[in-house]
Amino acid sequence: MESTRQFVRSRRAFVTGGIAAGSAALAGCLGGDGNSEDGNGSYTVSMAPMGEIELDAVPEDALVTFAHYADMAVALGHGDAVNSLHAPEMSGSTMNKFYERLEGVSFDWEDLENPLEDGVTEEELYDYDSDVHFLDPSYVLTTQDDWDESTVDGIADTVGPWVGSYHSGVHSDPAPAYADSYEYYTLWELFEKVAAVFQERERYEALEGVYEETMSEIESNLPPESERPTVARATLGDGVFYTYNLNTPGFWQAETRPLGARDALADVEWSGDWGTVNYETMLDADPDVILHLWGITPTYAIEDVRERMESHSAGSELTAVQNDRVLASGMRYQGPIMNLFQLEMTAKQLYPDRFGEWPGYESGDPYPEIPTDEQLFDRDRVASIVTSGSDDGE
Template identity: 80%
Template structure:
């Protein structure tokens, strides 16, 4: 079957900066005038520049988005394009978690039911040709590093004949990209990545308005942080079968977007691992003995925080942890967070770590929405965010 001929005549147009087979993609030029902000060329088309894909040209705002990780779905919702999301990683877990936050934003919700998990059986060219999406929110470097039957020429083929790739997986923890992009990869913060997605959807005003909320929230948090020597020691982990899957707090990358700004002392700072996350034993945790345990994924449907506490309390070493004894094992959020999720997770984590400065965290009951916070103790304005998402206001006021 001539797939290029069959699917190449769709309404989507994409111009790549050229990914040579076996070579590197041309680096996105952040300083290019107009490209990275999605400026038009006068005929309805517009370009977005981003590493490692280079310069991409769209002939229309995407209406059907192949979405992988949750941050891109959250970004689409934030920009008023949630209906464009046609696939989602672990849809039930991701979708219900997103809606736990959105419950506190009047008029905002996400319809995840019926979405397929695009990563469940691996990524194939046949899958992408069949989906005929307008954009693929997936880092091509992720594809090359996780799928054995892909090479750079396959990436170029899909970009040329179906739709662009838009993503930056390795920005999560600044991990190494595929060899094909070794000289062209750039790392983006969460909000820089959101800016690129906003350019794809041509939603600059919404992006700037939400960025304003974030900057106000960040400024408020930073101004009230206690001195460093008065901050708690914290372990950011997920309890597994006899081990803890571990993550750092203050290292670069958007997986730490809700912990790094809070500047707590990382109880596992001296523990190293080679992958995107590590594993530590109960013995190592007991040696570190953190004041607070942030249980990553604890707010998702995959874990019940009450069960986690019970498992730790019933374990000989776990029961000795100061965080367990002082009831400071708390449900944390998702590392795959977009801008809306980031605002809530910043607020949540600030209260969990610094209740004297930011108000007491009311706790989280598994399966329930994000808890209601008294209006005078909220770290950002819910109505302001909801109005931006709904399009009622894009001036950040």
């Protein structure tokens, strides 16, 4: 156990995920995030289903599971606190594909281990010895057979608190223990809570300002509903499509719901967080556009995805295939920086006449360069907020 803790803490010396400067100066900031300080340096953050989360100081070691929490940490200048990451090669490299377009922003993920690889265990969490665990305790209770409320509380009391809202992804049902206290947060509401944990209210507000301006630009330029394409959001598996909602509540849809396209699979029902349909069902829906979720990650080569569809008897008849509108989409586990890029990407993919042509994506490449006058948000402004805490756009 000691060797693991030593590795995690010494790692901070060479990670370049962000800059924590200025955290102490903001430690006493209050806002609408339920954050308060008791005058001794400790503070609380109010968040469901955990309730009042007590912290003695700004976390320096953060156990991170899904990529949106890592993206939030980077956005707040605390990427160096991240000590773990689910699917690090996929998640970390994809994050850096976006960060390539932000000067001075990067995330060093190569030495991170996946805390969910073999399930969540008490021993593992004691090994990490993290100041905070960015993981919903309800997720733990609904996915791990040997955990109960007392185990969850024991980790919070002896290691570090839990911070997370997994079920906000698609508004799924929480564990029975939290059924009466659970609340669903949007992506940016969840980001506000994480900002309170890191005492980075000013960075949060600055990035939220960029987001609000981006959303205003998008909403004011959307075409009438009757002119919007039908879209399927799916991932091609072995002879089936793993399907996802387009416009339903939840932060998994944070880059598609604001675009308001018509969901080609809206009438197809599934009981879990995602569904599966065969080629025949997809052909019956016959979407104008297929947004291939995870298509920008190294897990899928979009060129190979298109070839597989084209070589299938039913797939070759799909309108999206015939019109070359099977497009690489992003990750559902998106934090604020990723969300800005994925909103821009999706807007251009669905409405090129309104937001400028999408230049396409080649597997392995970073997020494509977009001419300055066609960008939906200011890269330099975002980079400045992340690296220095200064909003040059104010």
